[in-house]
Each structure stands twice: as C-alpha cells, then as structure tokens.
Amino acid sequence: MILVNPLQVILWTFRRSEQDVVNLYNALSPVMQLATGGSMLNFGCWDGVENPIAAQSNLCALVGDIAELGSANRLIDVGSGLSAPALQWKSTYGSVNICCVNINYKQLLIASKSVRGNNGLSFVNATSTALPFSERSADRIVALESAQHFKPLDQFIVESRRVLKPDGFLVIALPVVKLDAKHLKIAMKLGILSFTWSSEHYRLDHVKFAIENNGFKIRDIRHIGHNVYEPLTDYYVENRKSLRQNILKEYPPFVEGILYKSLLKMKDASAKGIIDYVIVKAS
Numbered sequence: 001m002i003l004v005n006p007l008q009v010i011l012w013t014f015r016r017s018e019q020d021v022v023n024l025y026n027a028l029s030p031v032m033q034l035a036t037g038g039s040m041l042n043f044g045c046w047d048g049v050e051n052p053i054a055a056q057s058n059l060c061a062l063v064g065d066i067a068e069l070g071s072a073n074r075l076i077d078v079g080s081g082l083s084a085p086a087l088q089w090k091s092t093y094g095s096v097n098i099c100c101v102n103i104n105y106k107q108l109l110i111a112s113k114s115v116r117g118n119n120g121l122s123f124v125n126a127t128s129t130a131l132p133f134s135e136r137s138a139d140r141i142v143a144l145e146s147a148q149h150f151k152p153l154d155q156f157i158v159e160s161r162r163v164l165k166p167d168g169f170l171v172i173a174l175p176v177v178k179l180d181a182k183h184l185k186i187a188m189k190l191g192i193l194s195f196t197w198s199s200e201h202y203r204l205d206h207v208k209f210a211i212e213n214n215g216f217k218i219r220d221i222r223h224i225g226h227n228v229y230e231p232l233t234d235y236y237v238e239n240r241k242s243l244r245q246n247i248l249k250e251y252p253p254f255v256e257g258i259l260y261k262s263l264l265k266m267k268d269a270s271a272k273g274i275i276d277y278v279i280v281k282a283s
Contacts (some may be wrong), residue, residue: 017128031259034246037237042145043277045224046231055232059173060085063144066220066281067171069093072140076101076163078128078156079146083111083121090120103127129155131163139168148174148199153207157214173279176204186248200281204278216282225276228269233267236260
C-alpha cells in the first residue's frame with residue numbers, strides 16, 4: 001500500500017515548487033499507471049481510439065507529427081516523465097537522437113534502466129528553466145504535458161530559444177484555462193480542479209504571450225480538449241469498478257474518490273469551454 005498524507009498533497013499542490021512537483025509525481029503518478037496499464041503519464045488524445053494506452057500513444061504520435069520529427073536530428077524532450085514518449089518517437093523516427101530532460105531523478109533512473117542498449121537516447125537531470133545545453137545545439141524541443149509545471153514559463157521559452165537552431169521548432173502540449181479572468185473567478189469555475197489540478201493554471205493567452213514575447217512565432221495551435229478530457233472521463237466512468245479495484249491495491253480509497261470527482265469536473269469544465277488542451281508549435 002502506498003501511503004499518501006493528504007496534508008502533504010495539499011501543501012505540494014498549493015506551493016507547486018519544483019520539489020513539490022517531484023514529490024507529487026512520485027506519490028501519485030502510479031495511479032495513472034494502475035489505471036492505464038502503461039508507463040505514459042499523459043491524458044491521451046482519444047480521437048478514434050477506445051482505451052487509454054492507445055489514446056496516449058495517439059497523443060505522442062500527433063505531437064511527433066506536428067514537431068516534424070521525421071526531419072529532426074536532435075530532440076530535447078523536456079519533462080520526459082518515464083520516457084515512454086521518447087521510446088515511441090525513437091521507434092517511429094529512428095534517426096533522431098533524443099535527450100530526455102527531467103527534474104525528477106527517480107523517474108530518470110527508472111527510465112534509463114528500462115531502455116538500456118537503446119542507442120540515440122540519453123538522460124539529463126535538470127530543470128526546464130536552466131537547460132544544460134549549448135546555444136543552437138538542438139533542432140527540436142518538445143514539452144509533452146509538462147510545461148504546465150514550468151515556473152516561470154517565460155524562462156523555459158527563453159532557454160528554448162537559446163538552445164534551438166534558427167530553423168528549429170518548439171512544440172508544447174499542455175492543459176490550459178480559457179477564461180480571461182482574475183484568479184478568484186477562475187478558481188470558482190474550476191471547483192475541485194483548483195485543488196487537484198496540481199500545476200500552474202496557465203491561461204492560453206499567457207502561453208501565447210510568453211512564446212511570442214520571447215522571439216518565437218507561433219506556427220500552429222491545435223485545440224484538442226474535447227478529444228482529451230471528455231472521452232477520458234467517459235472511459236473511467238464506464239470502467240470505474242475494475243479501475244477502482246486496481247487503484248485500491250496500492251492506494252487508500254480517498255485517492256480514487258478524489259480522482260473520480262476531479263475527472264467529472266474536468267469533463268464538465270471542458271464541455272463548458274472553461275479548460276482546453278492545446279498543442280502549440282512555434283519557430
């Protein structure tokens with residue numbers, strides 16, 4: 001049984017420092033693995049698929065296509081999680097060299113052990129706001145469902161511009177808030193997500209401004225929220241009995257209860273246009 005202290009989770013969620021995010025993922029990311037049976041840590045894109053592993057793979061494929069990885073030589077995957085996306089991209093685009101960057105050393109260690117012997121993959125323990133790479137040393141930088149944790153986001157954009165070659169692409173996939181309102185109003189609209197959405201609640205206009213104000217030009221924005229939140233929630237509701245049994249093998253019941261209520265609110269907020277999920281491509 002994985003012991004979870006509710007008070008600690010609340011503190012991690014409200015403070016959201018880099019170490020808090022690391023602690024939160026170490027404590028709760030296995031919930032997603034138990035629910036999906038895989039090692040990816042994203043919500044997935046459920047366009048034409050019916051299970052979470054296929055949806056997560058679908059999202060990775062979509063990001064890889066938007067990033068034009070077929071013509072890439074060096075990709076830096078920032079916030080790489082357990083490196084499952086990197087493995088998929090390496091399998092699809094064999095010639096690309098991928099560096100997985102993660103502030104979470106435990107995740108990097110697990111990932112590196114699982115991909116031994118896979119040439120073209122490397123692992124770096126570093127923060128997104130101080131990338132340890134020389135200027136113009138990469139032609140792609142991708143942040144797949146990780147940039148919502150980068151603080152300040154502007155500093156990650158500045159670092160990406162420094163590291164990317166002039167003809168390179170920056171691709172960010174992340175959940176965003178669509179409301180242009182003060183924090184209190186956003187919190188009221190998000191409801192329980194204000195407490196369980198354990199990342200920065202970046203508004204879409206803030207993300208766009210951070211990119212364009214730091215020397216990039218936005219080339220494409222894909223709005224896929226309705227193919228993310230709503231079908232994900234529907235899948236969980238339809239399969240809750242078996243998924244709950246899996247989660248309760250490792251976690252106390254309150255964790256699954258909060259997850260369930262958060263998913264219901266997530267679907268509602270998406271349907272009402274309060275939240276979205278975007279993939280932004282910039283050069």
